[in-house]
Amino acid sequence: MGEYYVNSGGNDVIFIGDCEVYENFSPVTLWQEYGIPSYIRGSAQQMIWQSYYLLEETLQYETPKVVVFNVLSMKYDTPESTGSPTRREAYNRMTLDTMRWSPTKWKAIAASLTEEEREWEGLLTYLFPILRYHERWSQLTAEDFAYWLRRDTVSHNGYLMQTGVKPMTDSYASAPLADYRFGENSWHYLDKMRLLCEEKGVQLVLIKAPTLYPIWWWEWDAQIAQYAEENGLLYLNMIESIEDIGIDWNTDTYDAGLHLNVWGAEKAARWLGEVLREECNLPDRREDAELSATWSKKVALYEQEKQSRGGS
Amino acid sequence: MKKWIFFVLCFSIFLSGCGNSAGKDYVFAYEGTEIPMHAPAEGILTALGEPVNYTETPSCAFEGLDKTYYFGGFYLTTYPGDKGDCVSGLWFADDSVTTPEGIRIGSTQAEVEAAYGTGGFNGTNAYFLTGEGMKLSIILINGTVGSVQYEAVFS
Structure with a gap:
């Protein structure tokens, strides 16, 4: 998440959401196949109120043409429901903790606290994490200090590469x-996302990533489809297109179908890129020399990691 | 005797690192094996024998697996505790199993109310009954019980 700040700007597509975005779509493929520069602002079990504030923050750094939001988190209405x-x-x-300090981060924290955290004044510990971890001082190792001083880049424009096969x-x-029925709070934040995108002239695209668990109930699908129709949004339930995407559950997942591995993520990005190009009129930016030079470095790092981890 | 068994159960939960305490309310039992929510799973799974099916799901960011065991009449799920897996939920798969209060899939609403009273009714299609560290949900579909679910509640 924190890696975004050095990669912000110049992205035509920003993905927002939980692990179903940062594990299932390869921005490098979007660039290689369609010349679409993109970044994934995803995090593990990202709640919709966090997605909203991440969107708000992102739009302070850049104005993409399209924001893609994965709708699975609609199922959680409150911090306690998880x-x-x-x-x-x-x-x-x-x-x-990976967000830079800003009023937006403050609001994101306030929206995210559980009742229990409110009881012991958890807000303060997000402001001053040392209050939360001060009892750990005697367990600190050299690794902690090394990590504190220098964090290696772990993602490829927000995508976390997995090369295993299960x-x-x-x-x-x-x-x-x-x-x-989705809860009021979830709808409230989806509305806020939509209105913010409208205000900034950004096209909001709703997706359900093409993975089969946690279950995406058809009753949920129907509510999102209706919302999208009523508000003129594009909604892509990619589960319905698994065959078109070409996902093979024998080879394209590293954890038995919950998430895609790099081969699956490339297939998903290839399919989505085609739709975004057609439906959102996204230009091919590969002729842009500066952008192309930046992305050629990203592609090289991506291919290097893929190869070193057993991919081809 | 029951108090003693309950004390031993609570103590074993404390030792297991399952975190939350398990209550004695609404405990499902299958062929003599009681399955309280938050209880250490190992002994229960041994007593239940080989499952018909088993799946596991890793979390996005934590070590350990959430596991689902299918025992024919019901599904049992576990979460990773500090020192071993703990029971996180259970739901009926068909009408071959019943709650200790006699409710199964297909029971009528009147039978549910005779067994559990009317207090937990949500006014539309479900009864939610809470005990210590757990929730029992009985969902009606077209007027009869369509689902029975025991769920660990975290506090």
Whole structure:
């Protein structure tokens, strides 16, 4: 997430959302195939209110032509609805601690706190993380200091490369829900995203990434489709296009179908790039010498990592 | 005797690192094996025997796996605790299993209310009953029970 700040500017497409964006789409493929410069502002279990504030922050750095938002997080209406508060706090910190200080970050923190965190004044610990971790001083290792001083780049314009292969052999089961309606808070933040994009002249595209678990219920799909239609948005449920995309669950996933590996992410980006080019009139920017030079370095690093990790 | 069993269960949960305490309310049992939410999964899984099916899902960022076991009549899910897997949920797959209060898939709304009362009714299609560290959801579809779910609640 924090790597964005040195890569901001000049992106025609910004992805916002949870691990279903940063693990499932390769910006390098979007560039190589269509000349579309893009960046993924994704983080693990990113909540929709965090997505909104990340969007707000991103638009302070640049104005892309298109914002692609993955809608899976609509299922979580409140910080408490995600399960274990310990995990929730850890996920919060993965998103929030990497944001630069700004009023937007402040608002993102305020929206993200669980009731439990509010009780022990968790807001202060996001402002001053040392308050949260001061008891860890005796466990610090040389690795902690090395990480503090220098963090290696781990993503390719926000994409986290995975080169493992673990086929999906079984379908996943989920208990049915008593109520499939998305919550008011989720709709509130989706509306805010839409209105902010409208205000800035950015086309908002809603997607559901082409992975099969967590389950994307058809009742959820219908609500998003209706919302998109009512508001003139493009909504792509990529699950319906898995065959067209060409995803092979024997070779294109590293964790049995929850996320795609690099080969799957390239296929997903190839399919999405075609749609974005056609539907959003995105230009091919490969003729731009400066941009092309920047991206040729990114492509080289990407190919190098892919090869070193067993890809081809 | 029941108090003693409950004390042993709570103590084993404390030792297991499962984090939350498990209540004695609404505990599903299958062929004599009680399955409280947040309980250490290892002993329960041993007692239940070989599952018909098993899937696992890693989290986006944490070590450990969320696991789902299918035992024919029901699914059981676990989450990784500090010292081993803990029970996170259970839901009925068909009408071959019943709650200790006698409710199964296909039971009528009247039977649900006779077993659990009317207090947990949400006014439309479900009963939500809470115990210590858990929630029991009974969902009605077309007037009869369509789903029974036990779920660990984190605090």
